[in-house]
Amino acid sequence: MSDITPDGPRRRISLRTTRMEALSDGIFAIAATLLVLDLAIPAVTSKNVGHQLAEQWPTYVAYLVSFATIGNAWLNHSVITEYLDRADAILLRLNLALLFFVSVLPFPTHMLAEYLSNEGDERIAVTIYGLNLLAISGFISIVWHYALWQGLVTKDNSEADVRALTTKLDPSLVSYVVVIGIGLWRPGVAVVFYFVIALFMIIPFRTVLRELRHRRRASPPHPR
Amino acid sequence: MSDITPDGPRRRISLRTTRMEALSDGIFAIAATLLVLDLAIPAVTSKNVGHQLAEQWPTYVAYLVSFATIGNAWLNHSVITEYLDRADAILLRLNLALLFFVSVLPFPTHMLAEYLSNEGDERIAVTIYGLNLLAISGFISIVWHYALWQGLVTKDNSEADVRALTTKLDPSLVSYVVVIGIGLWRPGVAVVFYFVIALFMIIPFRTVLRELRHRRRASPPHPR
Amino acid sequence: MSDITPDGPRRRISLRTTRMEALSDGIFAIAATLLVLDLAIPAVTSKNVGHQLAEQWPTYVAYLVSFATIGNAWLNHSVITEYLDRADAILLRLNLALLFFVSVLPFPTHMLAEYLSNEGDERIAVTIYGLNLLAISGFISIVWHYALWQGLVTKDNSEADVRALTTKLDPSLVSYVVVIGIGLWRPGVAVVFYFVIALFMIIPFRTVLRELRHRRRASPPHPR
Amino acid sequence: MSDITPDGPRRRISLRTTRMEALSDGIFAIAATLLVLDLAIPAVTSKNVGHQLAEQWPTYVAYLVSFATIGNAWLNHSVITEYLDRADAILLRLNLALLFFVSVLPFPTHMLAEYLSNEGDERIAVTIYGLNLLAISGFISIVWHYALWQGLVTKDNSEADVRALTTKLDPSLVSYVVVIGIGLWRPGVAVVFYFVIALFMIIPFRTVLRELRHRRRASPPHPR
Numbered sequence: 050m051s052d053i054t055p056d057g058p059r060r061r062i063s064l065r066t067t068r069m070e071a072l073s074d075g076i077f078a079i080a081a082t083l084l085v086l087d088l089a090i091p092a093v094t095s096k097n098v099g100h101q102l103a104e105q106w107p108t109y110v111a112y113l114v115s116f117a118t119i120g121n122a123w124l125n126h127s128v129i130t131e132y133l134d135r136a137d138a139i140l141l142r143l144n145l146a147l148l149f150f151v152s153v154l155p156f157p158t159h160m161l162a163e164y165l166s167n168e169g170d171e172r173i174a175v176t177i178y179g180l181n182l183l184a185i186s187g188f189i190s191i192v193w194h195y196a197l198w199q200g201l202v203t204k205d206n207s208e209a210d211v212r213a214l215t216t217k218l219d220p221s222l223v224s225y226v227v228v229i230g231i232g233l234w235r236p237g238v239a240v241v242f243y244f245v246i247a248l249f250m251i252i253p254f255r256t257v258l259r260e261l262r263h264r265r266r267a268s269p270p271h272p273r
Numbered sequence: 274m275s276d277i278t279p280d281g282p283r284r285r286i287s288l289r290t291t292r293m294e295a296l297s298d299g300i301f302a303i304a305a306t307l308l309v310l311d312l313a314i315p316a317v318t319s320k321n322v323g324h325q326l327a328e329q330w331p332t333y334v335a336y337l338v339s340f341a342t343i344g345n346a347w348l349n350h351s352v353i354t355e356y357l358d359r360a361d362a363i364l365l366r367l368n369l370a371l372l373f374f375v376s377v378l379p380f381p382t383h384m385l386a387e388y389l390s391n392e393g394d395e396r397i398a399v400t401i402y403g404l405n406l407l408a409i410s411g412f413i414s415i416v417w418h419y420a421l422w423q424g425l426v427t428k429d430n431s432e433a434d435v436r437a438l439t440t441k442l443d444p445s446l447v448s449y450v451v452v453i454g455i456g457l458w459r460p461g462v463a464v465v466f467y468f469v470i471a472l473f474m475i476i477p478f479r480t481v482l483r484e485l486r487h488r489r490r491a492s493p494p495h496p497r
Numbered sequence: 498m499s500d501i502t503p504d505g506p507r508r509r510i511s512l513r514t515t516r517m518e519a520l521s522d523g524i525f526a527i528a529a530t531l532l533v534l535d536l537a538i539p540a541v542t543s544k545n546v547g548h549q550l551a552e553q554w555p556t557y558v559a560y561l562v563s564f565a566t567i568g569n570a571w572l573n574h575s576v577i578t579e580y581l582d583r584a585d586a587i588l589l590r591l592n593l594a595l596l597f598f599v600s601v602l603p604f605p606t607h608m609l610a611e612y613l614s615n616e617g618d619e620r621i622a623v624t625i626y627g628l629n630l631l632a633i634s635g636f637i638s639i640v641w642h643y644a645l646w647q648g649l650v651t652k653d654n655s656e657a658d659v660r661a662l663t664t665k666l667d668p669s670l671v672s673y674v675v676v677i678g679i680g681l682w683r684p685g686v687a688v689v690f691y692f693v694i695a696l697f698m699i700i701p702f703r704t705v706l707r708e709l710r711h712r713r714r715a716s717p718p719h720p721r
Numbered sequence: 722m723s724d725i726t727p728d729g730p731r732r733r734i735s736l737r738t739t740r741m742e743a744l745s746d747g748i749f750a751i752a753a754t755l756l757v758l759d760l761a762i763p764a765v766t767s768k769n770v771g772h773q774l775a776e777q778w779p780t781y782v783a784y785l786v787s788f789a790t791i792g793n794a795w796l797n798h799s800v801i802t803e804y805l806d807r808a809d810a811i812l813l814r815l816n817l818a819l820l821f822f823v824s825v826l827p828f829p830t831h832m833l834a835e836y837l838s839n840e841g842d843e844r845i846a847v848t849i850y851g852l853n854l855l856a857i858s859g860f861i862s863i864v865w866h867y868a869l870w871q872g873l874v875t876k877d878n879s880e881a882d883v884r885a886l887t888t889k890l891d892p893s894l895v896s897y898v899v900v901i902g903i904g905l906w907r908p909g910v911a912v913v914f915y916f917v918i919a920l921f922m923i924i925p926f927r928t929v930l931r932e933l934r935h936r937r938r939a940s941p942p943h944p945r
Contacts, residue, residue, distance in 0.1 A: 068742060070292060070800040074524075075750025078299025082307060082376040083754060099397050116376075120369040127292040127365070141799070142923060145792040152754040152788075173771050251366060294516060299747075300524025302596040306531060306600040340600075351516040351589070405679050475590060518740060526747025530755060530824040547845050564824075568817040575740040575813070699814060 064136045069144055073130075076148045077123045080155060084115050087159045107165035110240065111178075115158040117247035119151060122185050123249075128214060129193050134203040145193055147188035150181055159182045165240065175236035179229040182243065186225055190218045221250065293368055297354075300372045301347045304379060309337050311383045331389035334464065335402075339382040341471035343375060346409050348475075352438060353417050360429040367419055371412035374405060381405045389464065399460035403453040406467065410449055411417045414442045445474065512584045517592055521578075524596045525571045528603060533564050535607045555613035559626075560689065563606040567599060570633050572699075576662060577641050582651040590685035591643055595636035598629055605629045613688065623684035627677040630691065634673055638666045669698065736808045741816055745802075748820045749795045752827060756787050759831045779837035782912065783850075787830040789919035792825060794857050796923075800886060801865050806875040815867055819860035822853055829853045835913065847908035851901040854915065858897055862890045893922065 088108060123246065126147075136144075146209035157178040193214065196202050224246055230241030301425060350371075361370075366414050381402040389397035417438065426435065448470055456463030536556060574595075584592075605626040612622035616633050641662065650659065672694055680687030794917060798819075808816075829850040836846035865886065868874050874883065896918055904911030 064799065064803050068746060068802065071295060071743060071746035072750055072795060072799075074299055075294035075746055076754055078296055079303055079751055079754040081372070082300055082303040083757070085307070085377055085380050086310075086758075088377075088380045097394070102397075116373055120366075120373070123296060124362070124365055124369070127288065127296075130292065131288050138796070141796055142792075145796070145923070148753070149788055149792075152875070153757055153760075156757050156760045171773075239365060251369070275605055295519060298516060298519035301526055302520055305596070306524055306527040309531070309601055309604050310534075312601075312604045321618070326621075340597055344590075344597070347520060348586070348589055348593070351512065351520075354516065355512050475593070519743060522740060522743035523747055526744055527751055529820070530748055530751040533755070533825055533828050534758075536825075536828045545842070550845075564821055568814075571744060572810070572813055572817070575736065575744075578740065579736050695889075699817070 064138075064141070066130055066133050068138050069136050069141055070130050072121075073126060073144065073148060075131065076152050077126070077222075078118060079150050081116055081119045083155045084119075084158060086113055087155065087162060088112060108162040111158045111162040111165070114240070114247050115154055117251045118182055118185065118243075119154065121247065121250040122147075122151060122189060125189050125218060126192075129189070129196065132202045132211070132214070133196055134201055137199060137201065140182065140192065140195055140199070140201060143188065143192050147185065147192060150184040150188060154185070156216055161240070165237075171236045172233065175232040175239050176229060179225060179232050179239060179243065183225040183229060186218075187219045190222060193218055221246070254257050277454040288362075288365070289362050290354055290357050293360050293365055294354050297350060297368065298347075301343060301350070305340055305343045306373050307379045308336055308343075308382060311379065312336060334384040334468065335382045335389070338422040338464070338471050339378055341475045342406055342409065342467075343378065345382060345471065345474040346375060346413060349413050349438075349442060350416075353413070353420065356426045356438070357420055357437070358425055361423060361425065364416065364419055364423070364425060367412065367416050369424050371409065371416060374412060378405055378409070385464070389461075390406060395460045396457065399456040399463050400453060403456050403463060403467065407446065407449040408454065410442075412446045414446060417442055431475060433474050439452075445470070512586075512589070513642070514578055514581050514584050517584050517589055518578050521574060521592065521596060523573075524600050525567060525574070528599050529564055529567045531603045532560055532567075532606060535603065535610060536560060541603045556610040558692065559606045559610040559613070562688070562691050562695050563602055566630055566691075567602065569695065569698040570595075570599060570637060573637050573662075573666060574640075576646065577637070580650045580662070581644055581651055585647060585649065587642065588643055588647070588649060588664065591636065591640050595633065595640060598632040598636060602629055602633070609688070613685075619684045620681065623680040623687050624677060627673060627680050627687060627691065630675065631670065631673040634666075634669050638670060641666055669694070733942070736810075736892070737806050738802055738808050741808050741813055742802050745798060745816065745820060746795075748824050749791060749798070751919075752823050753788055753791045753822070755827045756784055756830060759827065759834060760784060780834040782916065783830045783834040783837070784856060786912070786915050787826055787921050789855055789923045790857065790915075791826065793922040794819075794823060794861060795917065797861050797886075797890060798864075800862070801868065804874045804886070805868060806873055809871060809873065812864065812867055812873060815860065815864050819857065822856040822860060826853055826857070833912070837909075843908045844905065847904040847911050848901060851897060851904050851911060851915065855894065855897040855901060858890075858893045865890055893918070908918060 088105075156263065157174070160174045161178045164170045197211070197215075224242075228239050228242040228246070312329075381398070384398045386400045388394045421435065421439075452463050452466040452470070455466065536553075605622070608622045609626045612618045645659065645663075676687050676690040676694070679690065760777075767929075829846070832846045833850045836842045869883070900911050900914040900918070903914065
């Protein structure tokens with residue numbers, strides 16, 4: 050992509066964000082759906098299928114946490130692209146790095162399911178899993194901060210909105226770092242925390258509360 | 274996402290529906306296509322391949338019912354987004370919950386295929402399968418009712434259209450609950466019913482009849 | 498979807514074609530890519546890997562024919578949606594039937610690869626494969642004829658264009674029926690024919706020839 | 722598609738590029754995500770899982786190189802479609818050929834991972850892998866040159882931009898040919914080179930350097 054332009058000393062290629070959005074939606078969708086391939090069907094044995102399913106609980110926990118994490122990453126990503134005006138060559142690459150960690154998540158998820166409740170190896174599996182979650186959150190923050198820094202965000206967003214998204218993205222990084230530390234010491238506890246983080250991110254407790262409180266005060270905005 | 278805005282006491286982030294549609298189309302497409310991975314190829318043995326294929330009928334029944342259910346869910350979902358004006362943060366999350374149950378469907382489908390005609394375990398497999406179908410239908414209704422409640426639907430739709438979609442979505446919930454009940458008692462019969470429900474949803478019998486009746490009366494609208 | 502409208506005695510819901518296109522592109526893309534999962538990696542044995550790959554030729558032939566057929570179906574489908582003005586509820590369902598046969602293609606492709614050069618069962622595999630190709634071609638024609646019949650095609654297309662697409666879609670149906678017949682008698686020959694049909698569809702021999710002839714006569718339209 | 726039109730001696734059907742972009746994004750996304758299916762989970766054995774993961778290094782190298790190559794192909798492809806005004810029937814077919822080689826990449830990637838550090842067969846695996854990378858780069862160049870030749874590129878791009886993209890796409894072809902040659906002689910060295918090529922393509926060293934240099938001189942364009 051050319052670097053010298055008539056407009057000034059430097060110029061970056063400026064791209065529509067549609068293809069970046071399409072590739073991202075594709076990879077988010079596929080990664081979320083591929084997770085299901087790891088849900089093994091209990092074999093037809095003398096054992097009751099209900100018991101067998103119950104024994105597979107680590108698989109289901111890993112599946113839920115990963116799906117919720119991918120879902121939340123997609124939510125944040127779609128808010129970011131809502132604000133984006135255009136993309137440049139570096140933003141697309143940072144986004145590819147994010148998509149790399151999204152698309153690889155089924156692998157540590159599978160490892161987690163395999164090694165959970167398997168003393169010794171559990172620690173390695175939980176740590177690799179946590180690092181992957183951290184990388185996803187980290188690159189979402191990096192994409193957002195890069196877009197802000199380079200002025201790729203549409204001008205008509207209020208300062209408050211932009212600041213609100215920033216204060217939403219960055220704290221999750223800290224919580225992942227803390228839980229990875231906990232996991233080195235107590236892997237099982239870390240998995241519970243990853244589940245809680247995912248739940249908190251995916252269920253907008255504050256919004257729901259506010260909505261309910263609001264509803265008691267006023268009539269619904271669009272009654273039918 | 275910020276909650277206090279200059280416009281009034283509360284404000285929700287308002288998003289285009291394009292990315293929600295793209296992620297949904299991706300997950301519907303992948304879930305529908307992943308089902309085929311469970312169609313096992315008969316091994317090359319002394320046995321005739323035709324016989325082997327015929328013996329695998331539960332796999333094909335499960336495949337057909339699941340494909341038809343996903344197809345019908347997509348149909349309803351695309352009518353809903355046709356009416357949507359914009360999305361908010363909670364709608365996106367309800368949609369993610371719907372997509373969770375769509376993307377997980379290959380798992381109970383596989384279980385159904387494995388355990389059908391396997392007395393005892395068949396009951397558990399059929400019930401889990403039915404609960405998954407119910408969850409898909411349920412979350413489609415929830416997404417629609419939430420959008421109506423929050424006024425996310427474009428204003429230029431006639432009351433009649435909106436009511437028509439509502440009366441189309443809700444009855445399927447009842448039929449799923451009834452068939453899950455039947456399945457606890459007679460699993461094989463429930464599968465037949467799931468197939469019939471899917472057929473009724475996917476083949477618009479009333480529209481076809483009307484179309485044919487109309488055709489006899491008038492000339493086709495666009496003859497060539 | 499409501500059937501009685503203020504505009505007249507009957508009314509169909511009229512939908513944008515964007516979601517139908519998105520779901521279709523998703524399923525075409527996934528079906529085409531899933532085919533690669535059937536390309537088995539030769540095991541690390543004493544045997545030379547080159548020899549092993551050469552022995553797997555039926556897999557590669559099946560892969561190529563299926564990819565070319567899906568590619569060609571997508572080409573025709575994208576020309577059809579280019580002409581479409583809007584969709585109705587039945588068109589979406591006919592399109593879902595088409596997508597069903599597209600998404601199921603990896604299964605008979607796998608069977609074909611497994612049973613080719615396996616006398617006896619080969620006949621069944623080749624016939625099922627041919628019926629799948631016929632169903633894809635058939636539903637593409639049905640979607641197109643239905644859209645014409647119901648006046649869902651944009652008015653600004655010339656009669657000639659519309660007729661040209663029709664005369665392009667329908668003959669392939671005849672050739673598939675003929676080759677299925679041949680396959681009942683000589684399965685191996687039918688596979689060669691399926692390959693030839695796919696090649697003829699995917700390589701626009703006439704256009705290339707015309708282009709070359711045109712080039713000799715005139716200068717390229719956009720020289721740089 | 723009709724060839725004789727009232728507008729002149731010849732005419733090609735002119736299509737929007739949206740469906741071509743959607744199919745391409747789908748196949749790029751799926752091919753990139755399917756790669757993860759080849760990352761085998763170490764079995765639960767007496768052996769330490771960390772050691773087992775370390776022993777699988779060829780798998781991870783192959784995964785990284787393939788993901789980076791697909792990512793870079795997508796980057797170039799999205800710049801090309803940014804310039805495209807419309808598509809014709811041949812461009813769509815050339816694009817399908819490109820997508821064929823993108824979607825098949827998981828196969829040689831798997832072979833590479835299997836045969837790396839396996840003297841004798843390694844050579845064949847590395848060569849097939851290199852030919853696949855060359856085919857992807859080659860067809861991206863062909864799509865671009867065909868679009869230029871046929872005047873499918875929007876007129877409002879500066880000559881400099883267009884030339885810049887051309888000089889970016891073509892040299893990678895040469896480097897692949899050279900490394901395939903090296904691989905016939907020293908397969909392991911070729912894999913290192915494929916990794917280096919992918920890194921150079923994916924990390925825009927020059928842009929980053931320029932950006933940093935620019936930053937030192939001036940204030941960031943959009944400070945917050």
